[in-house]
Every structure is written in structure tokens, then in C-alpha cells.
Amino acid sequence: MEFQALIRARYSCRAYKPDPVPEEALKRVLQAAILAPTAANRQPFRLIVLRTAGREAELRRIYKADWLAQAPLVVCACGIPVETWVRMDGKNYNDVDVAIAMDHLILAAANEGLGTCWIGAFDPAAAREVLGLPEGVEPIALTPLGYPADAPRAKRRKSMDELVKWERWS
Amino acid sequence: MEFQALIRARYSCRAYKPDPVPEEALKRVLQAAILAPTAANRQPFRLIVLRTAGREAELRRIYKADWLAQAPLVVCACGIPVETWVRMDGKNYNDVDVAIAMDHLILAAANEGLGTCWIGAFDPAAAREVLGLPEGVEPIALTPLGYPADAPRAKRRKSMDELVKWERWS
Numbered sequence: 001m002e003f004q005a006l007i008r009a010r011y012s013c014r015a016y017k018p019d020p021v022p023e024e025a026l027k028r029v030l031q032a033a034i035l036a037p038t039a040a041n042r043q044p045f046r047l048i049v050l051r052t053a054g055r056e057a058e059l060r061r062i063y064k065a066d067w068l069a070q071a072p073l074v075v076c077a078c079g080i081p082v083e084t085w086v087r088m089d090g091k092n093y094n095d096v097d098v099a100i101a102m103d104h105l106i107l108a109a110a111n112e113g114l115g116t117c118w119i120g121a122f123d124p125a126a127a128r129e130v131l132g133l134p135e136g137v138e139p140i141a142l143t144p145l146g147y148p149a150d151a152p153r154a155k156r157r158k159s160m161d162e163l164v165k166w167e168r169w170s
Numbered sequence: 171m172e173f174q175a176l177i178r179a180r181y182s183c184r185a186y187k188p189d190p191v192p193e194e195a196l197k198r199v200l201q202a203a204i205l206a207p208t209a210a211n212r213q214p215f216r217l218i219v220l221r222t223a224g225r226e227a228e229l230r231r232i233y234k235a236d237w238l239a240q241a242p243l244v245v246c247a248c249g250i251p252v253e254t255w256v257r258m259d260g261k262n263y264n265d266v267d268v269a270i271a272m273d274h275l276i277l278a279a280a281n282e283g284l285g286t287c288w289i290g291a292f293d294p295a296a297a298r299e300v301l302g303l304p305e306g307v308e309p310i311a312l313t314p315l316g317y318p319a320d321a322p323r324a325k326r327r328k329s330m331d332e333l334v335k336w337e338r339w340s
Contacts, residue, residue, distance in 0.1 A: 003176050003281040004198065007205050007274060028174065030334050034327050035177050036273075039290045043328050048335045089294050096290070096310065099269035103206075104177060107277075111173040120209045120266070124259050132339040140266065157204050158213050164200050165218045168302040 001111050008155075010107060013115030015150040016071035025112040026073070029145070032108030033077075038097040039085035045098045047105070048076045048131055052144075058130045063122040063142065071115070071146030076131055077102040079138045098140045106143060115148035171281050178325075180277060183285030185320035186241035195282040196243070199315070202278030203247075208267040209255035215268045217275070218246040218301055222314075228300045233292040233312065241285070241316030246301055247272040249308045268310045276313060285318035 001009065026049075033047060052059060056069040068074060077098050084094040106116045119142040127139040157163075171179065196219070203217060222229060226239040238244060247268050254264040276286045289312040297309040327333075 001173055003171055003173055003277060004202065006173050007202055007278075010207075012207065027330075030330060032174065032177055034330060034333055035325060037180075037182065037288050039288070041326065043333065046333055046335055046339075048337075048339065050337050085290065087290055087294065091294070093265075093290050095263075095265035096269040099266040100273045100288075103270045103273040107173060108177075118207050118209070118270075120255065120257055120263050124257065124261070130338070134339060137339065155205060156211065160197075160200060160204060163204055163213065163216055165216055167218075167220050168300070169216075169218065169304060169307065170302060 006107060006111055009152070010110040011152040012117040013144070013148045013150060014067050014117060015148070016067060016115060016144055016146040017149045018070070018072065019147045020072050021114060021145055025114065029105055029108045029112060029114070033101045033105035036101040036104040038100065039093040042083055042085050042097070044080045044083035044094055045101045046078045046080065046137065047101070048078060050074050061123065061126040062130055063119055068119070068144050071144030073145040075105065075143050075145055076127065076139055077105070077141045078133065079140050080136060081138065082136055094138070095140060102141050102143070109145055113147065114145055116143040116145060118143060176277060176281055179322070180280040180286070181322040182287040183314070183318045183320060184237045184287060185318070186237060186285060186314055186316040187319045188240070188242065189317045190242050191284060191315055195284065199275055199278045199282060199284070203271045203275035206271040206274040208270065209263040212253055212255050212267070214250045214253035214264055215271045216248045216250065216307065218248065220244050231293065231296040232300055233289055238289070238314050241314030243315040245275065245313050245315055246297065246309055247275070247311045248303065249310050250306060251308065252306055264308070265310060272311050272313070279315055283317065284315055286313040286315060288313060
């Protein structure tokens with residue numbers, strides 16, 4: 001799909017069909033994430049792909065919404081701060097790197113006609129336990145991955161005047 | 171451009187032609203950033219677009235590379251943590267939100283044939299001063315924006331086996 005159409009087609013999908021995600025489509029979606037740029041090319045992210053079948057109760061511990069496990073797959077984007085590039089003032093760019101990779105993944109999914117939903121409001125302690133994350137690996141965002149059973153809504157956004165400034169802050 | 175081709179076409183461009191960025195192209199690039207999803211739709215980011223002409227010395231204080239001011243425009247993506255959604259454990263999603271918007275902007279630029287380069291290694295104190303950022307507004311990433319005068323290089327990435335895990339961490 002052409003990029004400008006694609007970003008308009010992407011939406012937060014909250015109902016999924018049980019249809020499986022074709023293996024080739026999944027591979028293209030994961031490859032898109034891998035091609036994402038990261039600070040100093042450190043690639044300090046990992047993607048955990050899990051099949052939801054039989055894990056509905058575990059998933060409900062992580063995020064209390066039935067539609068998460070409706071999708072056949074869930075992806076959790078994790079960060080590894082100690083592997084991440086750090087700015088001169090000590091700012092760690094892990095969240096930035098993980099978000100770029102996840103954004104690529106989510107746009108690539110929309111490009112395949114797959115639904116996704118950025119989820120940050122999960123229980124991080126439950127995610128750590130269910131996914132078996134070792135110390136130093138941080139769960140940053142989840143998304144279901146499957147074919148949509150709902151329809152896009154119009155995007156509500158602030159105006160360009162509000163979000164864009166020219167030359168300097170004021 | 172088709173999305174899978176687009177993410178392969180995007181690269182860190184470090185030499186720019188002086189040619190101006192057409193106003194309509196710039197508008198589409200900024201609009202793409204505005205359409206980015208953010209946690210709870212808070213949109214806690216601001217984009218500062220600056221014309222480099224006459225500001226070369228200021229830009230060199232922010233980032234010590236001559237190619238930054240070769241491009242006719244520079245965009246600084248800023249975050250506003252106090253306007254940002256916060257996870258139950260206190261984690262602030264500002265860096266994630268800013269990165270998604272900047273990723274949209276950078277991909278939209280590549281879609282227009284424009285070069286960009288994610289820059290995190292700038293001097294944040296100099297950026298605050300030159301851009302006049304008030305307290306509470308954080309500079310997260312910069313990019314030049316202009317027509318490329320160099321050529322893409324092959325992307326070096328870790329393998330899918332290294333970056334993707336199945337079902338749980340191990």
C-alpha cells in the first residue's frame with residue numbers, strides 16, 4: 001500500500017477474526033521491524049510472538065480485555081536498556097528504539113490487511129511473569145495481530161498549528 | 171511508495187543538496203507525523219521546523235557535523251512528559267509517543283524522495299537554548315530534511331533468530 005494511504009488505514013483494532021495469520025505475511029511484518037533504525041545501530045529490542053490459543057487466561061492477567069486473545073497472535077516489544085545507546089546527558093534511548101521497531105511492525109501489519117493495537121496499559125509484572133522476561137529486559141508495548149472484525153474510526157488529532165512550531169519554540 | 175519498498179529505501183542520509191523542500195511535500199510529511207498514534211491519544215509531542223539558512227553556527231552548537239545545515243530544513247521532535255500517559259507502574263510513555271511521530275515523519279519524507287537522519291547524539295543543552303525550549307519540553311530527536319546528495323548503504327541488522335522469540339523469552 002502507498003505510505004500516505006497506509007498511515008490513514010492503520011487504526012487501533014479492538015475486535016479480531018479467528019483466521020490465522022499466513023506465515024509469509026508474519027515474516028514480512030517481523031522483517032519490517034528488524035529493518036527499523038536504532039541509535040548507533042545497537043538494535044536493543046526483542047519481539048516475542050505468542051500464539052493466543054490456550055493462553056487466554058494468561059493474556060487476561062496481562063491486559064484485561066477479551067479482544068486481545070481474539071487475535072491468533074500477540075506481539076510484545078521488549079527493550080534492553082543496558083544494550084542501548086546513551087546520550088551525553090545520560091538519557092537512555094531504549095524506548096525510542098523499541099518504539100521505532102514497533103511502529104515499523106504495526107505499519108507493516110496494516111500493509112498486509114492485518115489489525116493491530118498499540119497497548120501500553122498492560123500489567124508489566126504479569127507480562128514479565130507470563131513471558132518469562134529476565135532482569136534487564138523491559139516489556140514496552142503489546143499488540144494483537146490478526147484480521148480485523150471491526151471498522152476504522154476517524155482519527156481525532158490536534159491541528160498542525162498546535163503541533164508544529166516554526167524556527168523556535170516561541 | 172509501497173511500504174515494504176519504502177522501509178528499504180529509507181536510510182541515514184549524511185549529505186544534502188541545497189534544493190528547497192516543496193511546501194506541499196513538507197505539509198504531507200508533517201501531516202504524517204500528526205496522524206501517528208500516541209498513548210491515550212494525548213499527542214504529547216511538538217515538532218519544530220527550522221530553516222537552516224543563516225543558522226549554521228547555531229546548528230553546529232547543537233550537533234557537530236557540517237552536513238546537518240547542508241539540508242534546507244531541520245526538524246526537532248520534542249516531548250512533553252507531563253502531558254503524557256503514564257503506565258500503572260509509573261513508566262512515562264513520552265519517548266515512545268515522540269518516536270512514533272518522528273518515525274511517521276521520517277518514513278513520509280522518504281516517500282517524498284527526501285533524505286533524513288535520526289540524530290540523538292546532539293547537545294541537549296545547546297538545543298534547548300537555540301530552540302528556546304521552555305522547562306518541561308524535552309528535545310528527543312533531530313533530523314535534517316532535504317534532497318540526498320549521497321547514496322544508501324546496505325543495512326546491517328541482527329538476524330530474525332536473534333531479535334524474535336516465540337511463545338516466551340526462553
